[in-house]
Amino acid sequence: MKINESPYQCHIFVCTKTRDGIRRSCGDHDNGGLKAALKQEIKDRGWKSRVRVSDSGCLGLCDEGPNVLIHPQKIWLSAVTSEDIPDIIQTIEKLLES
Ligand code: FES
Structure with a gap:
């Protein structure tokens, strides 16, 4: 195994888990x-080299979803809708500026 540092300042994980x-x-x-x-x-x-958006499997707080996790800042967003995008x-x- 090779351990690397993440190339991204922020990695946004959007839980897209379905259970039919x-x-x-x-x-x-x-x-x-x-x-x-x-x-x-x-x-x-123009943030593609610094911010990555990925699908995620279940993050564990399903009843509070839709869930979005911003890593490594430990920011957890629940009940997210498209209206929250701004x-x-x-x-x-703000994270990129800090
Ligand atoms: S299904 Fe999204 S947190 Fe479990």
Whole structure:
């Protein structure tokens, strides 16, 4: 195993786990759309080399979802909708400036 330092200042994990209605999950919502919109915002701002947006499997707090985790800053966002994207981008911007 080789241990590397993350090349990203922020890694945004968007839980897209689905369970086909068996149990509540973040994928019950339009998280694919949320992830795509976040990716576009990051690209539009020229942050692609510093910020990565990825799908995530279950993060463990399914009842509070949709969940988004910003790593390594330990910022956990719950009940996220597309309307929250401007606030998320503003949060990322502050992290990149710090
Ligand atoms: S399904 Fe998203 S946190 Fe569990």
